[in-house]
Amino acid sequence: MSVAVAFAGMKRVAGVVFKAGCPDCRASFELGARDLRLAIGATSKTTFYSFTCPQCGVAVRKPAGERVVELLIGGGVRTLRLHSTV
Numbered sequence: 001m002s003v004a005v006a007f008a009g010m011k012r013v014a015g016v017v018f019k020a021g022c023p024d025c026r027a028s029f030e031l032g033a034r035d036l037r038l039a040i041g042a043t044s045k046t047t048f049y050s051f052t053c054p055q056c057g058v059a060v061r062k063p064a065g066e067r068v069v070e071l072l073i074g075g076g077v078r079t080l081r082l083h084s085t086v
Contacts (some may be wrong), residue, residue: 016075020060021052027055033076038064047075061079 017030025029031051037047049072050061073079 018019018075018077021062022053022055022058024058024060025053025056029054033072036072036077038069038070038072038077038079040064040079040081041045046082054074 015032017032018036019028020031020036021028021077031054035054036049039046039047044063044065047064047069048061049064049068050059052059
């Protein structure tokens with residue numbers, strides 16, 4: 001069965017939701033893919049995701065390992081690939 005056949009007749013697909021937490025105000029919440037950004041760098045230190053806490057408004061940046069990167073990309077999070085000048 002093709003993807004087109006499997007989703008034929010569907011009018012809307014529910015968006016992916018990610019659970020997140022704010023290290024500043026300690027709130028827990030859910031974010032949609034449009035609320036997150038992913039930056040992929042040359043090393044684990046330069047690969048991270050970020051969002052703005054909907055509770056306190058602080059900008060949050062967290063490291064992203066390989067599995068987190070896969071999940072975020074698969075969920076439709078916008079991705080920026082960082083280039084190094086070596």
